[in-house]
Amino acid sequence: MRVEFGVLGAVSAWDEAGEPLRLKGPRHRAVLARLIVARRRVVPVARLAEDLWEEPPGDAISSLRTFVGDLRRALEPDRPPRTPPRLLVTEGSGYALRVPKDDVDAWRFEEVVESTGNAGPAQTAQRLAEALGWWRGPAFADFGDEHWLRAERARLTELRLHAVERRAEARIALDLAAEAVPDLDAHVTDHPWREDAWRLLALALYRSGRQADALSVLRRARTLLRDQLGIDPSPRLRRLEEDVLRQDDHLAQDSDASVNRVWERATAAYEGALGARARTRLESTVGLMRDLAVTGGGGLEAARRHRVAAVAAAEQLGDPELTARVIGAYDVPAIWTRSDDPEQARRLVDTSERVLRALAPGSHDAARCRLLATIAVESRGTLPVGEPAPGTTLRPLQAAGQAEQIARRLGDPRLLAFALNGTFMQSFLRTGLAPRRDGIGAEIVALSGRHGLVRHEVLGHLIRVQARCALADLAAADRHADAADELADRHDLPLVSVFTTWYRALRTASTSSREAAEAAYAQAADSLRDAGMPGLQGGLPALARLSVRLRHGASAADGHTDADWGPYEPWVRPLLLIEAGRTAEARATVRAMAAPPRDLMSELLWCLTARAAIAVGDREAMERARTQLLPAASETAAGSGLITLGPVAAHLASLEEAMA
Structure with a gap:
């Protein structure tokens, strides 16, 4: 032990x-x-x-x-x-x-x-x-x-x-001077004799645009050292005060040109030192892909493509440990529960399972954790739509639980954040689980904030936006959306705004007129054009427009019969058939309708199912929708954080009335 x-x-x-x-x-x-x-x-x-x-x-x-x-x-x-x-x-x-x-x-x-x-x-x-x-x-x-x-x-x-x-010095060098100020302020308060701490605090304040505060700190240091110790500040501290007064150029951060020069020299040196070492190149490539995935639509698409190639190349080398590292290094946070490329996801899951079997038993715990978390994340939305048979082991759920257990035992914050992402992706076994997901999001935010895991901190805030929407707490959802945007602006994560723009469209749809809601969703649809997330984009704009029409008592089609419903078409079709007067066809469609996938849209699609079942008088379908929605009776059909159909309780009341 x-x-x-x-x-x-x-x-x-x-x-x-x-x-x-x-x-x-x-x-x-x-x-x-x-x-x-x-x-x-x-x-x-x-x-x-x-x-x-x-x-x-x-x-x-x-x-x-x-x-x-x-x-x-x-x-x-x-x-x-x-x-x-x-x-x-x-x-x-x-x-x-x-x-x-x-x-x-x-x-x-x-x-x-x-x-x-x-x-x-x-x-x-x-x-x-x-x-x-x-x-x-x-x-x-x-x-x-x-x-x-x-x-x-x-x-x-x-x-x-x-x-x-x-x-603190590293944060200042990373242009995070404002973040360094609170810790440094507390540090000099507890340890006032450390001149380097005073110097760093003054520099952080100056680079945060607070020249007067920087001078005040330096004068405070001088007074304390003279009065308490009877010594003058060091030459370095005195020079800094003079430079702050003059706003000397060397105190400013490097310009873009300097950054570009550093990048060019570093990449050239890396290329020269690395040579043709295939294993190291593969691991470095995945690190680059991880960063590329959050740069925008084109970057995300390229990252997906190159990631699969890197995994295949690693497996060809016949080294399961290397393959495990290459797969596990791509711990890009995932928030949407429909895969952008289901076939690619299936291949990654299959490879991860093979590598897990190839690793020596009882070893490589961190690698095993990453492989299991990868299985959980890449298996998003694949839980069976029906009730699993008694005793059935649902592999994605099992993988998520095992990854989280290993990560907690190892005490690795980054590993735990990745594992919790897998836990979130597999938290849709039934409706009404928003409180659980809110807890997962809260833990990810706290863990990532403590350990500087910015991208996972953003993920945690976005999970909480979704959960608080489902719990009808839009004030809290606002705070988490704002926090996600602030982190994204500071760390250049442009894809975050796609989700926060859609959330704010949901908020407008919840509190404003139909015209305002449709305008907000039109703007949200624009944000998807170059996002590189087909799993998010497919059918979502049309479904958003439908949600607005239904909440305002308008026609389901309303001139949009040829809209791209994407994967949501089976649950929209009965409503369109009913409006077209094709009641018998609609009834047959409702009778044959499959259960919605277990994902972020589950409650909303069950509400559409309930609406269609009531319209055609299908008691069996009504009973099925009622059974599925009951666990979410206290929630709002808005768990996606993007689209809402209002309180689930209202849909349950309509079902009860129709079945009476």
């Missing part, structure tokens, strides 16, 4: 499932802490006794052996009798904790800080944000000023302060 140890806060240990281990009393924790401070080296029993007691009692050695025995049982509860311990070992006259670096949060934190020394600002900001999130409080928080702990605690504290400043 793998055990993880935490000292960035109270001393703790967790098992593979993330459950805390019972470490008994303070002396047990002190032994564990002392061994962690020793960093895998042996600590003699006599030294342990001296460190744990100011005046060791006569039974100190036997007490220590008891503490160690208790700790071993807590850390390795399933160890067979008379087999040597694997973690807390005895060597000579002492003990050592022999665990990998990755299993102690402090050691892992130190490694991340060191490894970002030569990394670019984007990677530095992301990795340090994640690493700083591991801190649960002061290092070794449940211990006082023990002499054996002072140096290690001081070292870790200094390392954390350095990491906070380096993360």
